[in-house]
Amino acid sequence: MRKRHITILGVIIACLAASTLFAQSVIKPGEGSAVEVISVRKFAMVTMNSNLRDMRLKIEARKGAATITNARSIATIIMLLPNMFVEKYEYSYPFKGSNKYFKGATPAQFQGDAEYLNAQAQKLMKNASDKDLKKTEQLMNRMKKACVVCHRHMRGEYQ
Secondary structure (H helix, E strand, O other): OHHHHHHHHHHHHHHHHHHHHHOOOOOOOOOOOHHHHHHHHHHHHHHHHHHHHHHHHHHHOOOHHHHHHHHHHHHHHHHHHHHHHOOOOHHHOOOOOOOEEEOOOOHHHHHHHHHHHHHHHHHHHHHOOOOOHHHHHHHHHHHHHHHHHHHHHHEEEOO
């Protein structure tokens, strides 16, 4: 039990450390520089990944219902994220600390991928339980697959 608490604490500390690398301040609407917008994008991705990692740890600890908060966090981020990807900002890449870049997408394509992830998060919020961990894990894996599909469509990688 103590080992799990230490692991979860480690994940939280890693999230906080990653946050200092990416998002440093709040961006005023219409006033963010390319670097600030890209920083927030990356911060959002790190946060979603941290939520997925935390969900896996909760499922391993047999606390499926506790994943609802993580799914809610991911759903909130993904509902707002399409607004952060209107511009490619290709002139601001490569971005320090990352070998990835936004390839660009139509608003409809980004919206479609975002809607799919949101739908999977909503399903998990409605169905997560401590009693059916297998179902909760399946729902979490659908969320992870939605992330992978979106990244395949939208993200390029420098060699």
